[in-house]
Amino acid sequence: MAEEKPGLLYLVPTFANPTGRTLSAARRAEIAEIAAENSLWVVEDDPYGELRYRGSAVAPLASISDRTVYLGSFSKIGAPGMRLGWLRAPADLLRTLVVVKQAADLHTSTVDQAAAASYLAHTDLDAHIARLCVEYGARRDAMVAALPSAVPDGTTWSDPDGGMFVWLRLPGDVDSAVLLQKALKHDVAFVPGAPFFATTPDHATFRMSFTSNTPEEIREGMARLAEVLR
Template identity: 55%
Template sequence: MPNRPTDPPALATRLAGVTSSIVRDLLALTERPGIISFAGGLPAPELFDVEGTAESFATVLSTGARAALQYSPTEGNATLRAIVADRYTALGLPTRAENIVITTGSQQGLSLLAATLVDPGDAVLVERPSYLAALQALTLAGARLIEVPSNGDGVDLDALAELARRHSARLFYTVPTFHNPTGRTLDAHQRGRIAEIAQQVGFRVIADDPYHELRYSGESLAPMAAFCDSDHVVSTGSFSKILAPGLRLGFVRCDPTIKPGLVVAKQSADLHTSTLDQAAAAHYLATGRLSASLARARCEYGRRRDALLAGLESALPPGSRWTNPDGGMFVWAELPEGWDAAVLLPTAIAHQVAFVPGASFFASAPRANTMRLSFTTYDPETIAEGTRRLGLALAG
């Protein structure tokens, strides 16, 4: 008799603690007709500058197609890196092109930083709650995640310092501007103190800032790295929210102590980000069209934020609380104690509306009575209908 086949090896143990993103899973709902989904953090496609982007691709292909279709340096297109550096400088953080590495979306930047800066078992501090995909990347790298509690509208600074010392933390991950999922923004005092604590205790901060330029009210703040020496704060950013997510263009701003390791990690991941997309983005940004496109998006997103906030007044049950963000894409809501957003989600979907239950954004001890709602995808009239449906679903 032939020998019985032996089962193939199991998946790598590093995947054991990494769960699928409920946000990505819920995106399938946006393809179902009739559903109004507040689940995904999606830019509004009708606000994309399709004409300008198409012109940039056409120009690149007509004037330098062979270079645009060839392999390119791992660090990224030199012109694009210089433009990103200039944008940081304009925000109050002097930067050179040598500080920039172009990545395939800011999500790749997070994964590369986790691979470069974290060894299995290292303590990494994260906000409570925190960006789900960052939790995935850090967990996959073997990090031991430790949550830092919030204190009002920001991070509990005393807890941050105490936890960093107690656990000899290597990193603190934060979304300082229009936080995902809560929408909050760390003020100048918080940014300065976090940078100061990082220098005193000796850990690095990953300041993940993909929403920085989506401000609709309030005063602009300098990036966190402007508050300390660059060795302690690494910044990530993205063109997904301000240009187009389909280009998958992000960037990391880092110092010379990190960059060589980051480049090696990227070489092992994909050699380099799409040469053509980088060249087209560099051309587009050089034309100056992004400023007008961003102005349109800020105006419209501000109206959509206001529509969601207005609708939540009657949609959520008495005793609920929610954030009032100055920008970004998200509102974070807390239902009364005892409510469970995950249990309510099927009822909401039956009413043709969706949201993200907040439990997925916690590294431990999730709060079941929380939810994240994104306001950027729909016009104010559709948002009003969505919140009406949400109110009916939550009313039972």
């Protein structure tokens, strides 16, 4: 803070992309304190927070810091084809944010907004999210359970409580982008980790998503990945 004097901190504090990790309540409190002391704005991007499969929710940064702009998304709990999100910000910031959005895209599709309004009026969204969490939780469990026998000794991975991703690191001097080319020949894919690094990339890392496939498909995919890794 003292050296760089940043004006803004961007965070995905809950089930982060790509690591799946969540900032503890204690670290959130520290961030809120640092933001207040340094007039720092925090952007809390939270597309995954409602997708929790175990453990208890950690209160959003926005609930403990009035220097937070909180971003929500319909993409992960509704449908990504509808380009809809929302934000919560201090009232005196909202007018400026509206002007910025108008300059960026004029406005969000009124067709998408009307479709979402109709969906929300006629659907129990909480029940829908609960169903998502049951299904995604089973998919997460299938992937994590298949990992120990699929990856070489010395591989490490995150064990996420929610979200969509497991983040892995292979032992030794491996480039996951090269590995991906071999995996694609077996019709199994992941996202190489290097592009996620802001500074020096670790090429041995990669991200796997567990939400798009059934547990059975995940087990098959992990078996194919194991073959590629061998």
